[in-house]
Amino acid sequence: MKAAEDGGSARGPRAGAPAPARRGRPRSAAAGSAIVEAVLRLIEDGVPIGELSIERIAREAGVGKATLYRRWSGKSALLLDVMRSLDAPDPPLLGRSVREDLVALLEFWRHRGLAKRSSAVLRTVVSHVEAQPELWTEYHETVVRARHEALIGVLRRGMATGEVRTDQDLETLADLFVGPMLARALLREWRELPEGFAEAIVDTVLEGVRPRPALPDAKAG
Structure with missing residues (x-):
């Protein structure tokens, strides 16, 4: 009876008493x-x-x-x-021209390559992560894929507006823009990524992928 008179302490903590602490320490x-x-x-x-x-x-x-x-x-x-x-949000793409958006994407990648910390880690870690298929797939799905899709989206818009030829595979065209930056990153350890490099890549590739004027029909006339 004593327990009942004391507010049922035999059944649990008194009203207003602090809850018992949870076991284990929270992650810091x-x-x-x-x-x-x-x-x-x-x-x-x-x-x-x-x-x-x-x-x-x-x-x-x-x-x-x-x-x-x-x-x-x-x-x-x-x-x-x-x-x-080390990841950072992609730059905003204004959509005013395909060239402008392509330069913005490549310039963003160029600046990442110039960062000592980013380049050192990527050179050291990428080969290790690539050897772990599950981890590489996860990194590709959460980081690489979004950037690739942004580039593909710009090129697809360029095809729709007539700024990019439509007779080539989108994946191949994307590789033409990204390839020079990656080649210097992987083969030359990020040492040669000068100002204007993004613009030079974009302008050189766009020159080759712009729609060509139709040739006159030889039978005409």
Whole structure:
């Protein structure tokens, strides 16, 4: 009877009593950022992927190994988020002309390539992530595909407005615009991406993909 008189304390906490604390500690956004930053610093310092152990990353970030494993299944998943951390929104495309939008896209990629941090990470990490098919597919679907579709959309609009010839495959045309930038990025380590490079690519390729005037019929006349 005593328990009942005291407000039923045998059945649960009294009204107004604080709820029992949940087990486990919530994930710290600061810890996650510190871990990603630690990986970026190590890569910038030239540490090879093979030497980026979970133990070394945790030590650099000032956290325990368990903190990493609570967030990522392993090093490859962590590297995928490191790549994503460098991503930035695509530039706005005004739609006034195909040339203007193409230059905006390529200039955005050029500036990304000039950033020491972005270029160092991409050179170091891309080959590792590509060797992990599931991770590469995820990165492609969440980052690469959106940029590719933006480029395809501009070229498709160019075909509709008569600024781009319609007798060529869209994917091939997209490769013609992106190819020079990627070639310098992968083969020359982002060293030669000068001012005006985006415009030079766009103008050179557009010269070749503009619709050609119809030739006069030889039988006419």
